[in-house]
Amino acid sequence: QVQPGGTVNYPHLLTNNGNEEQTVTLAGYVGADDAGADDNGWTAQLMIDTTMDGTPDSPVVDEDAGTAGIQVVLSAGETLEFFAKTFAPASASNGEVSTYTVEATGGCEDVSITDTTTVILGQVRLYKTVAVDTDNDCVADTAFAEIQATEVEPGQNVIWSLVAVNEGAATASNVVVSDAVTD
Numbered sequence: 002q003v004q005p006g007g008t009v010n011y012p013h014l015l016t017n018n019g020n021e022e023q024t025v026t027l028a029g030y031v032g033a034d035d036a037g038a039d040d041n042g043w044t045a046q047l048m049i050d051t052t053m054d055g056t057p058d059s060p061v062v063d064e065d066a067g068t069a070g071i072q073v074v075l076s077a078g079e080t081l082e083f084f085a086k087t088f089a090p091a092s093a094s095n096g097e098v099s100t101y102t103v104e105a106t107g108g109c110e111d112v113s114i115t116d117t118t119t120v121i122l123g124q125v126r127l128y129k130t131v132a133v134d135t136d137n138d139c140v141a142d143t144a145f146a147e148i149q150a151t152e153v154e155p156g157q158n159v160i161w162s163l164v165a166v167n168e169g170a171a172t173a174s175n176v177v178v179s180d181a182v183t184d
Contacts, residue, residue: 004124004169006091010084011116015105017075023108027061028070029085031101042090043099043118049073049083057084072107085116093120124169125176134158 003009017023029047032040048057049071061071073081087101097120104113131149132141137158143151145162153159163180167173 002119002121002124003087003089004122005089005093005120007124008086008088009118010086011101013083013085013103013114014080015073015075015083016080017077017108019109020077022074022076024072024074025105025108026070026072027083027103027105029101029103031087031099041097041099042092043088043101045085045087045101047071047083047103048086049081075108087116087118089118089120095120095122122169122171123167123173125173126166126168127178128162128164128166129180130162130164132160132162134160 015025015027017025027047027049029045031043031045047061049061050057075081085101085103087099089097089099093099099118101116101118102113103116105111130145130147132145133143133149133151133153134140135142135154135157137156139158139160141160145160149159161180163178165176165178
């Protein structure tokens with residue numbers, strides 16, 4: 002979901018499950034087909050994280066800029082993280098839907114996935130963070146973070162924080178937040 006004029010990132014993983022190196026072309030397009038039909042002002046980019054630090058290096062596939070695809074080489078068993086970043090036009094209306102199709106071709110098997118984005122005015126975003134409670138007193142001993150980097154010893158607890166924020170331009174009603182507890 003996205004607000005008019007906003008962006009949304011879709012994380013993806015491409016894994017070579019074979020036992021040989023594969024050269025794959027990653028490409029993407031907005032709308033009904035790769036000719037850009039029915040895009041209604043929506044744009045998107047594929048952004049690859051070649052350093053695996055969680056931050057994409059740069060937009061590498063941008064159909065509006067004329068870069069239709071990029072070749073990547075994956076060793077046997079290697080996984081590549083990349084993001085599809087979709088931009089909604091400021092003129093997008095509530096309920097408008099856009100698709101962005103990502104294709105990986107040239108390996109043992111051609112694959113594709115479609116990200117679907119819907120415009121909403123009551124944008125509610127959920128933030129989930131975690132902190133360590135080493136002495137089990139229900140008070141966080143470390144700062145809350147999106148990724149738990151501190152080691153947790155057996156018998157120690159972690160505290161999860163879930164915060165829902167209405168980032169939209171309209172009132173959000175009947176919001177339900179739930180989270181599964183892991184074993």
